[in-house]
Amino acid sequence: MSKKLTKREVDYSKWYNELVVRADLAENSAVRGCMIIKPYGFAIWEKMKEELDKKFKATGHQNAYFPLFVPKSLFEVEEKNAEGFAKECAVVTHYRLKNNPDEAGKLMVDPTAKLEEELVVRPTSEAIIWNTYKNWIQSYRDLPILINQWANVVRWEMRTRLFLRTAEFLWQEGHTAHATKQEALDETLLINNLYADFVEKFMAIPVIKGVKTASERFAGAEDTHCIEALMQDGKALQAGTSHFLGQNFAKAFDVKYATAEGGLEHVWATSWGVSTRLMGALIMTHSDDNGLVLPPNLAPIQVVIVPIYKGSEQLEEISVVANKIKADLEAVGISVKFDNRDNIKPGFKFNDYELKGVPLRIAIGPKDLEKQQVELARRDTLEKSFVPQTALIEMIPALLEEIQASLYNKAFSFRDEHITAVNSYDEFKTVLKEKGGFISAHWDGTEASEEAIKKETKATIRCIPYDTKQEEGSCVYSGAPSTQRVLFAKAY
């Protein structure tokens, strides 16, 4: 039997890293900061993709694909965007390798194959896409353009962590163009709400919807909307962002359209994305010291059946029952694995499926055959019970729904208990240190106070929640007047 995971209370960060690797989700690669997403982890990501893609299409968006590379001269057109990403760009400078004359069997960059213009590996695709939209948009009849792309992007981060911050990551990026400011604002909001809905209902992770402060905005945006989740260690995680880009990219790339009235106007824009970072949010919201806990919606295996037996005759008898259960459940759309591997002990299998977060485990031994029952174990609560075999087909679909809801409710309670309103900077620091989570505090709206708090406490303003109340107060840092509370937290 394999070694237990480090406990969360001992070292949360170590627990996370161990879990990701041991549950076969991902691992580090030979390329600095780039990860390998293993089949089990990728199967979870595929479920996310599929559901999001459905939602994008249902709201009128189409997929397309734009180049991996951005010529430097295009990359630098929208200056704020360029400035924001320049420090973390992987740059292609050559297009050929040749044999190294000094070392047999080794290759070297061919100096004669230097590109005239360097190519940036996209850290985000606004530049290449707006340079394209320029040709697609002439008249109001060409608008709106509602396009999404599933792609890999590269940001050369210095400190990386599996799923949470990797040099290459997978994501979707939406890029839309609109005739009016209002339409672009509506789109920004539509997508942030779509993200929230997806993360809450499908991933069972409660989020707070809000708007970023100027200093936390996407480089090149006029406004960044976001959804913020809370991890078990009291740190926040930005789970998705939707940017209102105003006319910044339209002006930078000179994208104008003829209005119905015969005028000529710059186009309005949005962009928005979620990434494999959501895998990190998933893990750190639900999992426990035994390993991953998966909401049934995201579980590649929803039910695993483990036979307990001595000898091939018993296994055969159990297999008849197991295969019947499997077929019945699969017929109603539940994914079931019957693990009849003969060279692995049931105890090891139990631990492995616990580590991998399979929502329900059915064990069947000779006694169970006699009594026409199974042992049913829930991964989230670790509760076990004996259930008549005939009851399973009714019970399991309902139980999976219950687990999905229960995981959300548990995470919601935790999140709710970890939003603390404070009215002084001392209180702010005490709560941050002793309790963590979101801190709801008055802020004077200045970058100076925001920056000072960040420097002194490492807490940042995660967002100004959509539902923050307008109320008089004074900034916890400066004492200056404030009209609303914002949410602070330390964050991933």
Add this chain to the structure above:
Amino acid sequence: MSKKLTKREVDYSKWYNELVVRADLAENSAVRGCMIIKPYGFAIWEKMKEELDKKFKATGHQNAYFPLFVPKSLFEVEEKNAEGFAKECAVVTHYRLKNNPDEAGKLMVDPTAKLEEELVVRPTSEAIIWNTYKNWIQSYRDLPILINQWANVVRWEMRTRLFLRTAEFLWQEGHTAHATKQEALDETLLINNLYADFVEKFMAIPVIKGVKTASERFAGAEDTHCIEALMQDGKALQAGTSHFLGQNFAKAFDVKYATAEGGLEHVWATSWGVSTRLMGALIMTHSDDNGLVLPPNLAPIQVVIVPIYKGSEQLEEISVVANKIKADLEAVGISVKFDNRDNIKPGFKFNDYELKGVPLRIAIGPKDLEKQQVELARRDTLEKSFVPQTALIEMIPALLEEIQASLYNKAFSFRDEHITAVNSYDEFKTVLKEKGGFISAHWDGTEASEEAIKKETKATIRCIPYDTKQEEGSCVYSGAPSTQRVLFAKAY
């Protein structure tokens, strides 16, 4: 109404380029050799992906994701593979841009951010994957590994053409590891057959299955199986390849497994892929001078309904009928677009949907309302007929199936008429020049003859077909004895 396409007989290559752009499939980007796949083109690619993905999973394969970059030192490990791709590698040498002190607002590569080791943008992923499999494989119990990845790859081609040959392209690459040679051979064959099945049944493109000669093999393979299709201009197109890699990568990366008997053996491998190149095959197999012709399986819109009307009252009456037909067809899984745009004339719409290859067009005018009929037009044959509205729900699903079959049969007849057996080099050259297509000829099995024929005629050996007969003959080039015919053609 927009300009007509160049006719195929006038300039096939120009026809192709115009069609790709005008049918909204793809266009060139600001990055040399990289294309933008537009929403309509991408929707077709998505249908291919979905079907292939299903087939891979049904045969026990799982998806995963490996890094975009390959460190140069790993890339060069398997020497033949490295040599094969070195000349077309995009290379990342730096990880940061900085402000150009000489030009305000411009960026430059930061010379202090040079990578210690250059990173190759993957042209194919054997190196990075086998370096990973090394850690995943210890015992025979870890085998087989059956993994596929959907990814972008970059090969710095000098002459590029939309879909057919682009610097960046999208593809899937399978990479499998097996305990025995036989298993790896079986896998190679399984996948080549799976590809053939997919391309023939789903894309309605007949292919010939066969094995490449040594000189046409994938760099690093022991054997390359392939499926070869024939385009309307008589040139062949390699539509998919499945490689038996022997123990080459296992030996290069030192990947051994403990056998059940306690020995230690190198692992056996395969890799296989199809790419967005299939879009080129699709276009050049079925389309005509009016534009794209899509097999119903791949059509994002299977049926389009165009109203013919004067004034909003007529449009309203027609809309009632059109929406009913749309709902009825969608209920049986057919994708339908009702194009009720008021600012575009029916004639323009007719041309546009013809250009885009929508398999069936329904037109409804006031006379049709009276007679409770519609005008139904087939894209493939351009036939039109009047059909009672009530008959559509029965007729259309059957008609779509008929079109799918008919396109395959038409392409199959063309292909069949363009396989010509020749028995002399003169005949070879005449057929190649005057008729084109596949030439079935005896070949002495030497690279010298193969190379000479290629140099003199530009025809290459496309494959040794699985079903070639063993028969005595003499090489059309050298006159030396030969035991079988092989297929030559000029190729994309």
